[in-house]
Amino acid sequence: METRVSARRLSVLLGPRVAGAPAYGWLADGIRRLVADGRLLHGTRLPSERELVTALGVSRTTVTRAYGVLRERGYASAVRGSGTVVQVPGGPVAGGGEPLELSALQPSGEDVIDLTCAAPAATPGLNRAYEWAVERMPSFIAGAGYFPLGVPELREAIATRYAERGVPTDPDQIIVTTGALAGLAAIFRATLHRADPVVVESPTYPNSLRALQHAGARVVGAPLVTEAIDDVAGVIRRSGVRMMVAMPDFHNPTGAVWSDEERARIARKWRSSGVTGVVDETMSDIWLDRPIDARPMAGHAPDCVTVGSASKTFWGGLRIGWIRAPHALSGAIARARLSMDLGAPVLEQLVVARLLRTQRELSAESRQRITDSRRVLLGLAERCPGWQVDAPAGGLSLWWHLPTESSTALVTAAERRGVLLAPGSLFAVDGRGLERWIRTPYALDEMTLRRAADAIAEAWSEVGMRPGAVRSH
């Protein structure tokens, strides 16, 4: 399939011409930035020189020269019969993958669509933030480069973001980590003893589960707060629990959001039972239909520990997350963290500080892209008889209820068609059951997800209703 960008569209993307600079430089640089930001993809055919001359009102020499510069720098190539085609220096790269499973340790083949992960592409403007950060590096590379708690300007930017969300925060409460999972691992190491019981909702995010198990915790499953809060309270009361790990904002995998009433009640329960609340806010920014109107959990439970991440909002390849800890715990967590690594890289911290200051949250463009992708997968409801979903207002995945116990069979059938899915059991606290559920993340682009949806629907027609599958109630 050939992608092309029209001269008119390119002219809109480029924006107004910068006065003063030579026109060819402005044009070449503009196209380079669009490639860098992922808005012109590898293989996209650029307009002919003649078309661009008309659309931009520049001379033919200008366009010829700009295309020449782009070819020289590896951002375009001349293809016989197709004119000039966008190239990404170094070539395109297959998507990575949040490694929910060991299969993710193996690189995927080229045609495989990996839906075992829920990791979106980078925010537009990321490359500009990288360039800005490289310009800032000279003031850092004369030093040793170790910032075990984080570069001060990032800790401040994160604290400011919490304050904007209604939770006044001292930069001293912030510890920068190499991602939310690294934050959780440090918190668990600092606060848990061997065999301490820890409550999590089931289903839950498998990487948190694994981190808890490696920390030696005894994981106690509870139902979802949004479905059976009385039962959750009961589990906390009965099991002498030390900690609860929760995801009140667009829970992974269900997408559920706790109401203010639910937050207040769980916060009271934590306090009265002496339970440390650990709140994973990785998805908080990924609202699609409307922002979350409930207060952040730290507003209800000032003693809870929060982890956040730049991975979903900006990009997973930055590997920057953070911990917001109450003062009473921050020293212990910082010490535990120093037994696991000595800090996050300086440059990425500057990039995230910049993005938090200039862009603050998920960009409108990313939000639109994710919303479009969600629409494609919601279409599975019509194509797969009996599938039901509570359409989430945000987050990055749909959690489907299947009419039969066929999750594992579906995963196998989809894999034969080139789509990798994680079975429902992966999200179960005990690693078993949830055979009537499947998660479909919608973090990838619309076009890829169309192909994925076709494959899933086909796979379902093969396995969903075969004899032997148990019918749902």
Add this chain to the structure above:
Amino acid sequence: METRVSARRLSVLLGPRVAGAPAYGWLADGIRRLVADGRLLHGTRLPSERELVTALGVSRTTVTRAYGVLRERGYASAVRGSGTVVQVPGGPVAGGGEPLELSALQPSGEDVIDLTCAAPAATPGLNRAYEWAVERMPSFIAGAGYFPLGVPELREAIATRYAERGVPTDPDQIIVTTGALAGLAAIFRATLHRADPVVVESPTYPNSLRALQHAGARVVGAPLVTEAIDDVAGVIRRSGVRMMVAMPDFHNPTGAVWSDEERARIARKWRSSGVTGVVDETMSDIWLDRPIDARPMAGHAPDCVTVGSASKTFWGGLRIGWIRAPHALSGAIARARLSMDLGAPVLEQLVVARLLRTQRELSAESRQRITDSRRVLLGLAERCPGWQVDAPAGGLSLWWHLPTESSTALVTAAERRGVLLAPGSLFAVDGRGLERWIRTPYALDEMTLRRAADAIAEAWSEVGMRPGAVRSH
């Protein structure tokens, strides 16, 4: 104190003029790179325009224009009475610090010299590698950005480096981590059970000790292999040991290097006792007088696990390290690692891959700088009566034997004079003793270490020989 760079020196640093480019652009860009690489420091006074005109053989207009560009971009400012002075955009930054102690969690004051860490400044050329890597990012940011085992080109570059050192290595054996300590933590998590006995030499690197303790290991101290190899073998035999963590290349803190005979004997002992050898090669590249002529430990003990790091060779602020594991262990270590974090950032991995390919090892310039710094601290032998040291052929610290049990008192007295040191006891396996020893890292620049040496000599004259201090044998 005012620093200045002469017109002649600047002309040497700039190198030959690039043909074709406008002279003012070449001059401005050259100075900017020298600042970026830390070779012109913040506050350095540049030559007068007239001096530079003579030294470079360019026109006055060229110099005026270049200085103007530098001022505009924040790399210089005009100071009344001092002419043009180098600025680092964003301002200078105080040295970071490998956090050996909790004191390192607090930012140091401006005038404090932190010798609790052994972390040198960045390699020249780091900024160019950052710029190169940013240009490569477009091919990555369209993807999810997760590489749990590492970006393929870095894994290959690291494997090639091992092969060059005489240890053929498959890229599949390499796991990229956020530093050597993160590598050790993953290895410990994958291979140790609670209360497993693990042998380490004493003195040893405190961060490894802490990682072992957090992993639940029972740490068993042994003497140094280079001093009492029979006793080390005895400890391994007697204690039912599961693992030994060793640093055969420029041991931290002593700087000792194991000979090939010592390596072969310890490797045999590991094999015959079923002990997993874990080898920390963080310092391997930091030879000063001559390269290490012994083979890497993995050549003697193919089943050992090795960790390495870009921190000492290139820069600590990159936060990139790696594990080289035998095939039999690589899967388990990769899985354990995924409970701690999901991978290192993409950009830093590209930077290190580039530096490994183009520069391979410690630059001659860094080696000279560190050698000059070592000379300054070796001078303490003459200024502090009774101090003895085995001058190491590499690594980043001197391990002094004191004539009295006064390490802790010396640390306190030095701190009052603005120099932070770690007491000998910090390097002891049981956290006690070693009161006759002090480590002085020489990673900082010569000028700073001159001031540090003055303070240490003064502190010693106060505490070293006071009544009550126990004389050495």
